[in-house]
Amino acid sequence: MTQDREYHRPVMADETVELFEPVPPGVVVDATFGGGGHSRRLLEALSSDHRVFGIDRDPEAVARASEEGGRLQVVRGNFADLARILDEAEVAAPVGVLFDFGVSSQHLDDPARGFSYRHGGPLDMRMDPDQDLTAGDLVNGLEVSDLVTLIREFGEEPMATRIAAAIVKARPITDTARLAEVIASAVPPVRTRETGRRRLHPARRTFQALRIAVNRELEAVEDGIDQALELLAPAGRIVAISYHSLEDRIVKRRFATSISGCVCPPDLPICGCGASPQYRSLTRGALKPSQTEAAANPRARSARLRGLVRVAA
16 A cells, blocks of 8 residues: 555645635545545544545555545445435535546556557456446447547547547557557657657547447546535535646536526527526636646646535535
């Protein structure tokens, strides 16, 4: 466990702890437990009247956490089912909910999980190893038009058509190294003016798209945020950390609706519902990691953090 603690670097942990410190006594939900870094920082910072309830889809993450006990409890599940999971655990109204979206460092650095374009491994990408759909099923089974749509929408990849055609031509593709190679061959290099080196790995967006599709990540973000907004106790807080524009856009829209309180159709010229806001923003826009953190942990560079506090029941 000591090795795991050293390995996992929670992103924007200082900012997260600062936002949660004022919450009243009760349960703070870490809906994306992963390596547990955020949970441990919260337990250190909050009083003995607080406990942390962690959720993770990966049985390995839950098994690692089971060694700890105390004020920390971790269960296996998908935060898209947040209401059901908390109901079964008899957590009625959490005082905090943390979402740290994206893929964990453990998944990226384990070739056997198939998440990384930098390491050879099976085309898997499942956060829950018990689910059926894998990245290999999509890479080798989708029609080229469907593959284009997936890469364009979930990866925001401008070269989606060229990449999809190259993938279909190279089938069957059975490992991540081969897929990354095929993608690189289809995409012209984009190089920085200063060094002449390629700015970003050409497979980055396609791998993101496949991972999102395999794990239904955007649907989970929508469902998880909506349920957290319904369940949170008065004076409770929600913090969400996103790593790409698709996630952040969902969080931003959900939070904006909660702050305004209005539930009228967007085409109405004036508000007719008279609803009062239940939430207030804790951040001016999205917070970004410090330059020091981004330099020490490159995976934190794209992070965006937003927070809300519930001001009414």
